[in-house]
Amino acid sequence: MKLTIERSALLKALGHVQAVVERRNTIPILSNVLITAGPDGASFAATDLDIEIQESVPARVDREGMATAPAHTLYEIARKLPEGADVTLELSGDDPRISLKAGRSSFSLPCLPPGDFPMMPTEDLATRFTIEAKALARLIDKTRFAISTEETRYYLNGIHLHAADSDGRATLRAVATDGVRLALSETDLPDGAAGMPAVIVPRKTVQEARRLLEDSDDEIDVSVSEGKIRFHLGKAVLTSKLIDGAFPDYERVIPRDNPKAMTVENKRFAEAVDRVATISIEKSRSVKLSLDDGMLTLAVNNPESGQASEEMPVEFGEGSFTIGFNARYVLDVAGQIEGNEAQFHFADPASPTLVTDSGDPDALYVLMPLRV
Incomplete structure (x- = not known):
């Protein structure tokens, strides 16, 4: 594998994907980002087994292939490289290390077999709708502060997202509560969202989705099933498991x-x-x-x-x-x-x-x- 990518594109992609990677992992491969060089450019992916994020970026590919590299280390290197630098990533032969070169800087990083990288199983995400990024960001911002951090009440550790009837108006509603405070925000129900299941989006997924939405004026495609949710914005795709539990009847409080x-x-x-x-x-x-x-x-x-x-x-x-x-x-x-x-x-x-x-x-x- 060999590809060359502009430093700002690399930094943006790594900024999104490395945030998913936990600092401490008992499974070594989960500390790595999967790098894929293909005919359409490069893609970077990371997962913690509950959340998976992939982002594609334009790159000059001299040799197609796949490799993994330590996510946080790679991000820190990219962050410290000079603006405008062209970064070359190369994995050759049986070399257990991936090389990174930019100008007069060069690094050699350990990598693990890409075949060990776990991919989240795909399933039919039956409900699909499109919503403005700013509208979804508003739903998140207005409610996420009230998400519970008490792990024993795991069903409160996220945002309850569902279709609702608000005095005869169909809305997409987000609700979060920790038992002592509650936040509710809603927006007009997007086309296609009427039949969506009521889901609980985990706290970490909410944070990573909000990171993707940062300063975006585009629309985001959202796909939902009983067990998973997927956000597709531009070249980035975030897929996450949902919290398996029943959100309390918040209307009563x-x-x-x-x-x-x-x-x-x-x-x-x-x-x-x-x-x-x-x-x-x-x-x-x-x-x-x-x-x-x-x-x-x-x-x-x-x-x-x-x-x-x-x-x-x-x-x-x-x-x-x-x-x-x-x-x-x-x-x-x-x-x-x-x-x-x-x-x-x-x-x-x-x-x-x-x-x-x-x-x-x-x-x-x-x-x-x-x-x-």
């Missing part, structure tokens, strides 16, 4: 008639929460929200490091109300608000609070309160 409504300037509110949370350790302790006569008082009381409070005007109905939240979770939600104002809909200090965005009617958030 979304409050629909919380009578107490607070409208607050989101940027100013987030900055105030961040300031008073300085007293808390890693913004993880509760911040108390006290409402009275159109004034919100934010307060944090930490026995170890002191107290903090800040006042700001808000729109709120008559009467007074007090509730507590995890400060970091409040900031996570505030970071997703696109409009100038956020609306908090309260029932009582122990019930879930609904948060809506004045600039995005297709997103909502639910926060469970803390005892203060």
